[in-house]
Amino acid sequence: MYQQQTPARDLKTFKAWKQTGLPECGVVKIAVNNVEKTVKIDETKAPQLIDPETGEPTDDPVVIPGEGTYTVENGMVVFTPEPQFTGKGEGVEVQRVDENGTPVTAKYTPTVVPVTPTGEDKTSTGPKGQVQTGTPEFEGGSAEINGKKVTVEIDKNSPAKLIDPKTGEPVDSVTVDGEGTYTIDPNSGKVTFTPEPEFLGTAKGVTVQRQDTNGTEVTAQYTPTVTPVTKTVDKTSEGAKNTPQSNTPEFTGDVDLDVPPTFDDGTTTRVIEGEGTYTIDTTGKVTFTPEPEFTGTADSITVVRKDKLGKTISATYTPTVRPDTEFVDENGNPIKGYPSEDGTTPKKDIPEYRM
Numbered sequence: 234m235y236q237q238q239t240p241a242r243d244l245k246t247f248k249a250w251k252q253t254g255l256p257e258c259g260v261v262k263i264a265v266n267n268v269e270k271t272v273k274i275d276e277t278k279a280p281q282l283i284d285p286e287t288g289e290p291t292d293d294p295v296v297i298p299g300e301g302t303y304t305v306e307n308g309m310v311v312f313t314p315e316p317q318f319t320g321k322g323e324g325v326e327v328q329r330v331d332e333n334g335t336p337v338t339a340k341y342t343p344t345v346v347p348v349t350p351t352g353e354d355k356t357s358t359g360p361k362g363q364v365q366t367g368t369p370e371f372e373g374g375s376a377e378i379n380g381k382k383v384t385v386e387i388d389k390n391s392p393a394k395l396i397d398p399k400t401g402e403p404v405d406s407v408t409v410d411g412e413g414t415y416t417i418d419p420n421s422g423k424v425t426f427t428p429e430p431e432f433l434g435t436a437k438g439v440t441v442q443r444q445d446t447n448g449t450e451v452t453a454q455y456t457p458t459v460t461p462v463t464k465t466v467d468k469t470s471e472g473a474k475n476t477p478q479s480n481t482p483e484f485t486g487d488v489d490l491d492v493p494p495t496f497d498d499g500t501t502t503r504v505i506e507g508e509g510t511y512t513i514d515t516t517g518k519v520t521f522t523p524e525p526e527f528t529g530t531a532d533s534i535t536v537v538r539k540d541k542l543g544k545t546i547s548a549t550y551t552p553t554v555r556p557d558t559e560f561v562d563e564n565g566n567p568i569k570g571y572p573s574e575d576g577t578t579p580k581k582d583i584p585e586y587r588m
Contacts, residue, residue, distance in 0.1 A: 272331045280305055283326035283338065290328045290336075297323055303341075312343040316448060319347040348374035348385050350445045352453030361462045361487060362430055368423045369441045369453035388446045392419030396440040396452065407439050415439040415455070426457040433459050433487065433541050461487030461540040465548040467533075470521070474528055474557050479520040482548035487541045497535040497547065505532055511550075521552040528556040 281290035282303055295303040301314035303325040310327055324342030331337065351374065355367040373386040394403035395417050407415045413428035413436065424441060438456030445451070463486035472478030484494075494517040496503050503511045508531045509523035517536060533551040540546055559567065 272333050272335070274337070275330050275332045275334075278330050279308055280310070281328045282310070283328055285323075285325070295325050297325075301343075310341045312341075314343070314345045319345045321345075346376045346378060348376045348445075348447070348449070350374045350385070350387060350443075350449055350451040352441070352443070352451045354454040354456070356456045356458065357426070358458045358460060361433060361459055362428065363459075365426045365428075365457045365459075366423055367426075367455045367457065368421065369455055371422070371443045371451055371453065373445050374449075385445045385447050385449070387451075388444055388448075389420075391444050393417055393422035394419070394442045395424070396442055398437075398440075403442055409437055409439075412436045417441065424455045426455075428457070428459045433461055461542055461544070463487055463540050463546050465546055467549045467551070468519075469551045469553065471553045471555060472523075474554055475523060475525045476554075477520055477522045478552050478554075479518055480550055480552075481516065481518040482536045482550050484517065484538045484546060484548065488546070489539045489541050489543070492539040494536055494538045497537050503534060505534075508532065509554075519550045521550075523552070523554045528554045 281292060282295045282305060283289070284291045284293075284295060285297075292305070297303070299315065300318055300322050301312055304311045304313075310325065312322065312325075314322070322343045322345065324340050326338050327341050328336050328338045351372050353370040353372075355369045357365040357367040359365040371387045373384045375382055375384040377383075395405065395407045395415055396402070397404045397407055398409070405417060405419070409415070411429065412432050413426055416425050416427075417423070418425075422441060422443065424439065426436065426439075428436070435458040436456060438454050440452050440454055442450055442452045463484065465485075466483035468480040468482045470478045470480040493515045494513060495501055496511070496513060501513050505511070507524065508527050509521055511519055511521050511534050513519045513536060517538070519534065519536060521531065523531070530551065530553045533549040535547050535549050537545050537547045
């Protein structure tokens with residue numbers, strides 16, 4: 234009689250990775266004249282797979298639909314899983330023979346561990362009409378295989394692609410009507426966005442696709458934002474005492490002309506005690522009416538408007554009130570017939586008087 238020592242062999246691997254293994258058939262023990270003898274496995278004979286349909290040993294591959302293909306290569310069982318298969322396979326019976334030609338079988342069972350690469354979305358912000366770039370980042374997925382952490386890296390030899398939002402297919406360039414055009418560097422994965430001349434705001438963005446060395450695809454999003462371009466110019470004015478004066482701070486570029494200008498507190502009238510009153514009209518013109526005795530440079534007032542994305546932009550208006558020139562004698566008394574005048578006249582020739 235004999236005893237077969239044929240432990241099964243379970244192995245793990247990543248999705249889509251080949252794995253190899255060989256069940257341990259050990260030795261065959263027989264009793265000769267009540268003495269136990271050991272018969273070794275014949276290492277000159279290659280292992281064979283058992284065809285699950287016929288139950289017979291075969292040198293041909295064993296294909297299990299939905300799982301993968303088992304072959305014998307260089308004396309080892311090789312399992313090539315189907316691309317989307319994960320989990321524990323049905324396995325395959327493996328037959329060997331001892332040195333007496335006695336067959337012995339054991340089972341080889343693979344387990345395919347799913348591993349998922351990850352992608353990190355990226356954004357960028359730039360002014361109207363300017364090119365922007367961004368590079369979504371990708372990392373390979375990791376899993377513990379037979380007690381060791383192993384990572385399936387992103388395949389640097391496989392080009393990065395954009396996903397066409399209309400077809401869902403990988404492409405090198407995507408144009409979004411009303412926004413702009415996206416292109417991608419296939420090696421680095423850097424995306425370049427060229428906005429249309431008048432586009433403003435946050436674009437719909439584009440999907441970037443890469444894959445790991447198993448062929449598992451992974452995506453991430455790149456989303457650019459185009460900001461308005463505006464220019465402001467502060468304004469000043471100068472006028473006579475107790476006389477209204479005005480000027481209009483300038484706002485040009487992507488200004489929302491449907492939103493009327495105001496002062497920075499949201500009002501259109503502002504009274505500054507000891508100086509005067511400011512008002513602003515719908516065109517942005519500011520008028521300053523000084524108090525009767527105020528002279529000098531008044532505190533600036535801030536005018537605000539909105540750009541086309543609703544962001545507040547501002548400029549200032551600063552009035553200056555000239556003091557009057559008074560004509561007096563050496564004792565400080567007003568000279569009859571010569572009333573005070575606007576400070577633009579610093580002196581005047583008066584008969585019999587000198588300044």
